Amino acid sequence: MIRYLREKQGYSLKDLEDITGISPSYINRLERGTRACPSYPIIEKLAKALNADVTELLEISELSMTDGDVKFLGEIILSCNCRLTDEIATKEQKEKLVAIIDEIIYCQWEDDIVADLAEIGKLINEFKLIS
Numbered sequence: 001m002i003r004y005l006r007e008k009q010g011y012s013l014k015d016l017e018d019i020t021g022i023s024p025s026y027i028n029r030l031e032r033g034t035r036a037c038p039s040y041p042i043i044e045k046l047a048k049a050l051n052a053d054v055t056e057l058l059e060i061s062e063l064s065m066t067d068g069d070v071k072f073l074g075e076i077i078l079s080c081n082c083r084l085t086d087e088i089a090t091k092e093q094k095e096k097l098v099a100i101i102d103e104i105i106y107c108q109w110e111d112d113i114v115a116d117l118a119e120i121g122k123l124i125n126e127f128k129l130i131s
Contacts, residue, residue, distance in 0.1 A: 002057070003031035004075040005050040008098070020045040074098040084131065096127040 006016055006027075013024035020027075022042060030038055030046075038046075040058075047054040077094050084093060100123045107116040 001072050001075065002027065002046060002050070004072055004078060004098075005052055006031075007078060008074075008095075009050055011049075016046075016049060019049040022046070073101060077101075090130075092130055093127065096123065096130065099123050100127060 006013075011019070013027055016022065016027055017024050022045060026042075027046075043057045044054055046052075047057045050057075077098050078091075082089050082094075089097075100120065103116075103120050103123055107119070109116055
């Protein structure tokens, strides 16, 4: 999840080090799951830099202790080659697909369905324009 959030922000490991003061090798180990259970201050710095909730990263930290190699769908889409039709998906296409999935998962839905549908439609249109 950290890698997914970092790439979503367009940050390299070095960029994230510059923002947080956390070494790139440590961040890389967190991303690969070879370093589990980072301290709360580390999680707090990463959450702030990645525009994520601390609770979200805490949950991920707990998951990494119990779920082994389970990955978030966005991470899988961004890190693997896949075909959309006859062509292999570009990085931009995969990022747009992940944005659509994220919007579907995280939209409130019950408050203003029309606005949520409009946002999902806008993201789908952006995807179609690059496909």
